[in-house]
Amino acid sequence: MMVKNFAPYNEPHQSRERAPDAYENLLGDALEDAFGQHIHDIEGVVDILRARAVPVPAGDSWSPELLKSELARLGA
Template sequence: MTDRYLDPHQARQRTPTTYEDLLGDAIERAFAAGIHDLAGLVEQLNQSGLASPSGKLWTEAIYREEMATLGA
């Protein structure tokens, strides 16, 4: 029997999409680089080359909206 508290994906309903994996990787790289504020994170996402869902440059508003969508 697996201890449910040791399962890092216990709340996952499905496997992440390629886009979600790439976004997560880009966010992790930003945090690893010492970026912890939203403005810096958005700038790093734009420099990473990963487009926002609309294909536009990332903004704080687009980032918030995307996190709300993915977290729903």
């Protein structure tokens, strides 16, 4: 008898409590754009956020530190 390997996986949006808002969609689109261009370093991602004029929390300027804190906040 052949037994299939079981690999757990996440269903899309299974841990999401609500639909993303406009800001989260803009941020997500910019991240997808960066990764689609094979940009994986945080400075490169910040450059994409600036180029796409993704709104910055509290009117600051995008920086690697701000991006890290914003991703942590959204992922909490």
